Amino acid sequence: MQNKGTLTKWNDDRGFGFIKHSETEMLFLHISSVQLMPRRPKEGDILFYDIIQDSSGKKKAACVTIEGLQKVNSRTKNITYKKPSKFNSISITFIIVFALLGYYVKTHYFNDDERNSPESFLPKKIQFIENKKAENHFVCQGKTHCSQMISCEEAKFYLKNCPNQSTDGDGDGKPCENQWCN
Structure with missing residues (x-):
């Protein structure tokens, strides 16, 4: 029977975190131990896992699954984990507004003759x-x-x-x- 715990800390950029195994014990989790799940783990997820010891004798999680999600069949679907995109609609909107503001300032506040003269460079x-x-x-x-x-x-x-x-x-x-x- 597998152990059950909550993912309390997760660094998605580096692909590791810690599972609250018991009231006093935290268990290391590496992304490579997550078993064919449709998404990467995130803080607050309930995880099922086995406990193994690494080469230095420290305990860590292995064969990890996320509660409520089914394993993806490796023969029917090839899943590769990708970091989530840091761009969202707010970022894109900000870039567009900034570009429009720059264009407005360029066309309304600068004289083309001065800006393009050899002396200006x-x-x-x-x-x-x-x-x-x-x-x-x-x-x-x-x-x-x-x-x-x-x-x-x-x-x-x-x-x-x-x-x-x-x-x-x-x-x-x-x-x-x-x-x-x-």
Whole structure:
């Protein structure tokens, strides 16, 4: 005769739980011990089971069936256990509402010209440097020495905005002091 107990704890993701065997004893249950049932066990199920000892000498449930459910005949129906889907109608509704809200914001609050301009894809620091170029009419073109500059204004622009400069020989922050910025 099989034992009868209640499944008190169940971790469906990992496929194991514990059966309340008696007032003081809990018995381990692994999903592999459940015998051809039409669904996975859940907390609160009344279970019928045998007790065996594993290789370490601990007791565990074996040949487990769920009260009120008939075993599935393995020859007529092939059952494979699948984890229940975590998506439900509330999740799908949330995704749809979120997508519609995003589309509304995109079409009503953003100007296509600004959003699709090449400058919109540049990091803010590069955008700032690009704006400075337009203000000063100078562009970093690889000039690194005072002999390549045409004015003090250009030398200051290069020192402030362009990499690898050799225009401030004494390091005082004033470029090309002998040539352009006396």
